[in-house]
Amino acid sequence: MTDTSDLAPELDVSEWVGEPSPLESLRGRVVLIEAFQMLCPGCINYGLPQAQKVHRMLEGVTVIGLHTVFEHHAVTGPDALKVFLAEFGIQFPVGIDRHENDAMPVTMKRYQLQGTPSTLVIDRAGRLRLSHFGKIDDLALGSILGRLLDEDHDANPDAS
Amino acid sequence: MTDTSDLAPELDVSEWVGEPSPLESLRGRVVLIEAFQMLCPGCINYGLPQAQKVHRMLEGVTVIGLHTVFEHHAVTGPDALKVFLAEFGIQFPVGIDRHENDAMPVTMKRYQLQGTPSTLVIDRAGRLRLSHFGKIDDLALGSILGRLLDEDHDANPDAS
Amino acid sequence: MTDTSDLAPELDVSEWVGEPSPLESLRGRVVLIEAFQMLCPGCINYGLPQAQKVHRMLEGVTVIGLHTVFEHHAVTGPDALKVFLAEFGIQFPVGIDRHENDAMPVTMKRYQLQGTPSTLVIDRAGRLRLSHFGKIDDLALGSILGRLLDEDHDANPDAS
Amino acid sequence: MTDTSDLAPELDVSEWVGEPSPLESLRGRVVLIEAFQMLCPGCINYGLPQAQKVHRMLEGVTVIGLHTVFEHHAVTGPDALKVFLAEFGIQFPVGIDRHENDAMPVTMKRYQLQGTPSTLVIDRAGRLRLSHFGKIDDLALGSILGRLLDEDHDANPDAS
Numbered sequence: 001m002t003d004t005s006d007l008a009p010e011l012d013v014s015e016w017v018g019e020p021s022p023l024e025s026l027r028g029r030v031v032l033i034e035a036f037q038m039l040c041p042g043c044i045n046y047g048l049p050q051a052q053k054v055h056r057m058l059e060g061v062t063v064i065g066l067h068t069v070f071e072h073h074a075v076t077g078p079d080a081l082k083v084f085l086a087e088f089g090i091q092f093p094v095g096i097d098r099h100e101n102d103a104m105p106v107t108m109k110r111y112q113l114q115g116t117p118s119t120l121v122i123d124r125a126g127r128l129r130l131s132h133f134g135k136i137d138d139l140a141l142g143s144i145l146g147r148l149l150d151e152d153h154d155a156n157p158d159a160s
Numbered sequence: 161m162t163d164t165s166d167l168a169p170e171l172d173v174s175e176w177v178g179e180p181s182p183l184e185s186l187r188g189r190v191v192l193i194e195a196f197q198m199l200c201p202g203c204i205n206y207g208l209p210q211a212q213k214v215h216r217m218l219e220g221v222t223v224i225g226l227h228t229v230f231e232h233h234a235v236t237g238p239d240a241l242k243v244f245l246a247e248f249g250i251q252f253p254v255g256i257d258r259h260e261n262d263a264m265p266v267t268m269k270r271y272q273l274q275g276t277p278s279t280l281v282i283d284r285a286g287r288l289r290l291s292h293f294g295k296i297d298d299l300a301l302g303s304i305l306g307r308l309l310d311e312d313h314d315a316n317p318d319a320s
Numbered sequence: 321m322t323d324t325s326d327l328a329p330e331l332d333v334s335e336w337v338g339e340p341s342p343l344e345s346l347r348g349r350v351v352l353i354e355a356f357q358m359l360c361p362g363c364i365n366y367g368l369p370q371a372q373k374v375h376r377m378l379e380g381v382t383v384i385g386l387h388t389v390f391e392h393h394a395v396t397g398p399d400a401l402k403v404f405l406a407e408f409g410i411q412f413p414v415g416i417d418r419h420e421n422d423a424m425p426v427t428m429k430r431y432q433l434q435g436t437p438s439t440l441v442i443d444r445a446g447r448l449r450l451s452h453f454g455k456i457d458d459l460a461l462g463s464i465l466g467r468l469l470d471e472d473h474d475a476n477p478d479a480s
Numbered sequence: 481m482t483d484t485s486d487l488a489p490e491l492d493v494s495e496w497v498g499e500p501s502p503l504e505s506l507r508g509r510v511v512l513i514e515a516f517q518m519l520c521p522g523c524i525n526y527g528l529p530q531a532q533k534v535h536r537m538l539e540g541v542t543v544i545g546l547h548t549v550f551e552h553h554a555v556t557g558p559d560a561l562k563v564f565l566a567e568f569g570i571q572f573p574v575g576i577d578r579h580e581n582d583a584m585p586v587t588m589k590r591y592q593l594q595g596t597p598s599t600l601v602i603d604r605a606g607r608l609r610l611s612h613f614g615k616i617d618d619l620a621l622g623s624i625l626g627r628l629l630d631e632d633h634d635a636n637p638d639a640s
Contacts, residue, residue, distance in 0.1 A: 041248055075235070075243050138458035141459065142464075148470075151470055217623075298617070299618040300622065308630075309623065310630040359564055392567075395559055
C-alpha cells in the first residue's frame with residue numbers, strides 16, 4: 001500500500017468541463033495533467049497539442065487539462081474557456097483551478113508550478129513523477145509515460 | 161488617376177488597437193490585411209504568424225489586422241482582444257470590425273469574406289488584388305507582394 | 321533464461337563503420353536498429369533523424385544503424401556510405417548488411433523487412449519487440465522504448 | 481539593350497541531366513539556379529525542397545539545378561547524381577559543373593560561391609540579381625522573384 005503522504009495533492013477544481021476527474025478516482029491509471037491558460041502562446045502552440053496527441057495515441061494514459069489562470073482573469077473565465085475548448089477540439093476533461101483571494105489559483109500553488117504550460121505525470125499509485133514547466137520533447141515524454149505504463153505499482157520497491 | 165469605383169472598400173472599424181490605419185491614409189503603400197478572430201485555430205496557427213512575418217521581413221508592405229468577429233462575440237470583445245494581442249506579440253495595428261445588427265461585422269460583409277483567417281492585399285493605388293480564405297503558402301504570398309512592390313501604379317496600364 | 325528460439329536473428333554485417341555491435345554483445349540492453357539506405361528520402365528526412373534523437377536523448381537505449389542496400393548498389397558502397405555518415409553527423413555504429421547473390425541483403429531478408437526506413441527494437445533479453453516500416457511518431461516510439469527500459473527481463477512472465 | 485558586361489556568367493556544364501539549359505537560351509525568363517551537392521545536408525533539407533517548390537508554384541520562374549561538387553568527388557559522380565535526382569523526385573534540369581584541375585568546379589568559381597546550398601537568381605535581361613549562401617526564407621525569396629517577374633526589362637532604367 002502506498003503511504004498517503006506520498007500521494008500527489010488532489011486537484012481543487014471549481015468546475016469541470018467534461019467528466020469530473022479527481023485524482024482519487026484515477027488510482028491504478030497513469031495520468032497526465034496539462035496545466036494551461038487559454039491565452040498562453042506556448043500552451044496553444046505545443047503544450048495542448050502534445051496533450052491531445054497523448055490522449056489520442058497512448059491508450060493507457062488518462063489525460064486531464066487544468067486551467068490554471070494566474071493573469072487576465074477577466075477575459076478567461078468559464079464561458080471563454082468553453083468556447084476555446086470547443087474551437088480547439090480539446091477532447092479530454094478540463095478542470096478549472098479554484099481561486100481564493102490570490103491571483104494564483106489553489107492547485108497551481110499546491111503543485112508549486114512556475115507557469116504555463118506545465119506537464120504533470122502521476123503514476124498508478126497516485127504519486128507525482130514528473131512536473132515540467134515549458135516544452136518537453138515527444139520522445140522524452142513518451143519514454144517517461146512508457147516506463148510508468150509498464151510499472152507494476154504493488155511491486156514497486158519504495159511502496160510498502 | 162485611379163477611378164474611385166475601383167478602390168477597395170474602406171475599413172469600418174469601431175476601435176483601433178495601435179495606430180489608426182484607414183486605407184485612405186495608406187495610398188501609395190502595398191497593404192496586407194489579416195482578417196482574423198482571436199479564438200480561431202487557423203488564425204493562431206498560421207494566419208497571424210504569417211502576417212507577423214510579412215510585417216518583420218517585407219519593409220515595403222504595411223500590415224494591418226482586422227478583428228472580424230462573427231461568432232462568440234461575448235468572449236472576444238475589445239478587452240479580451242487586447243490581452244490576446246499582447247500575449248501573442250502582435251506588433252501591427254488591429255482594427256475591430258464594426259457590428260451593426262448582425263452576427264457578421266460590416267467590413268467583413270463589404271469584402272464578402274467567407275471566414276477566418278482571410279488575407280487581403282491592396283496595391284499602391286488602393287485596389288484589392290488578393291482575397292484569400294485559409295492558408296496561403298509563404299512563397300506564393302511573397303511573390304504576389306513582390307510583384308505589387310515593384311509595380312509603378314501611375315504607369316499601370318488599366319489606371320487612367 | 322530466454323529460450324534461444326525466441327532471440328532476434330543476429331545481424332550479418334560485412335563491415336562496421338564505428339564500434340562493431342553484434343546483438344549478442346548487447347544482451348541486457350534495449351537496442352534500436354535503424355535499417356536505412358543512404359539515398360532513401362524517408363531515411364534522411366525522418367528515419368535517421370529520429371534514430372539520432374533516440375541516441376542523444378534516451379541513455380538506456382543502444383542505437384545501431386544497418387545499411388540494407390537493396391537498390392542502386394553501385395553508388396551506395398562503403399566509401400559513399402562513410403561520406404554520407406560523416407556529412408550527416410551520424411554518431412552511432414552502422415553495420416553494412418551483407419550481400420550474397422541477391423539484390424536484397426542477408427539481414428534484411430532474415431528480418432523480412434519491407435523496405436527502408438525500418439525501425440527494429442530488441443529488448444534486454446534479445447527478443448524482437450517492434451519491426452516498423454515507415455514513419456513512426458516520436459511519442460509512440462518513446463512509449464515503446466520506455467516500457468522496455470523499465471522491464472525486468474528475468475521477471476518477464478513468458479521467459480523461462 | 482543590356483550591356484553584355486552586366487550579364488551573369490554562363491554556366492560551364494560537363495553534362496546535363498534533363499533538358500540542357502544554358503543561360504543564353506533563357507533570356508526573357510526569370511531564372512533560379514540552385515547550386516548543391518548531393519550529400520550536403522542543407523541542400524537536401526531545405527535548398528532543394530525550396531527549389532522544387534518554386535518550380536511547382538511559380539510558373540514564370542525557370543528553375544535549374546547546378547551540381548557544384550567541391551568535396552567527395554569520388555562518390556558523387558554522374559551515376560550517383562542520377563540515382564539521387566530520381567530518388568528525390570527532382571523535376572528540373574540539373575547541370576554538372578565542370579571540373580578542371582581543381583577541387584572547386586568552374587562555374588562555382590566564376591560565381592564566387594562560398595558553399596552549398598547557394599541560390600542564384602537571374603533577371604529577364606540575364607543579370608545576376610541574388611546570390612545567397614545558405615537558407616533563405618520562402619517569403620523573402622518569393623518577394624524577390626515576384627519583383628523580377630513583374631519587371632519589364634526593356635523599361636529598366638539602367639539598361640540602355
